[in-house]
Amino acid sequence: MYTSLLERHRRGRKLIEITENLCKGCEICIEFCPLKVFEKSDKLNRKGYYLPVVTDEDLCVGCRLCELLCPEFAIIITNE
Numbered sequence: 001m002y003t004s005l006l007e008r009h010r011r012g013r014k015l016i017e018i019t020e021n022l023c024k025g026c027e028i029c030i031e032f033c034p035l036k037v038f039e040k041s042d043k044l045n046r047k048g049y050y051l052p053v054v055t056d057e058d059l060c061v062g063c064r065l066c067e068l069l070c071p072e073f074a075i076i077i078t079n080e
């Protein structure tokens with residue numbers, strides 16, 4: 001699996017999109033991203049939930065775990 005992640009990383013930068021007003025602040029993306037790309041922020045969305053923030057998009061290997069695990073379908077990962 002590790003080799004596969006590195007291969008994906010070599011294929012280019014990933015774009016991480018968070019649809020802020022879908023987020024419910026569950027922090028699953030923060031907990032489960034293997035590269036710790038997300039962290040908590042103090043920014044609230046329209047529903048009053050604290051949003052995750054991307055610390056360094058270049059760290060993302062495009063595994064799409066965050067996209068798959070987000071219960072609100074708030075994250076989309078694409079190749080730039």
Ligand code: SF4
Nearest residue numbers: 023024026027029070
């Ligand atoms: S997993 Fe989805 S709903 Fe949960 S904090 Fe991350 S973006 Fe928000």
Ligand code: SF4
Nearest residue numbers: 033060061063064066
């Ligand atoms: S695609 Fe993978 S590495 Fe990139 S932010 Fe999501 S969980 Fe982290």
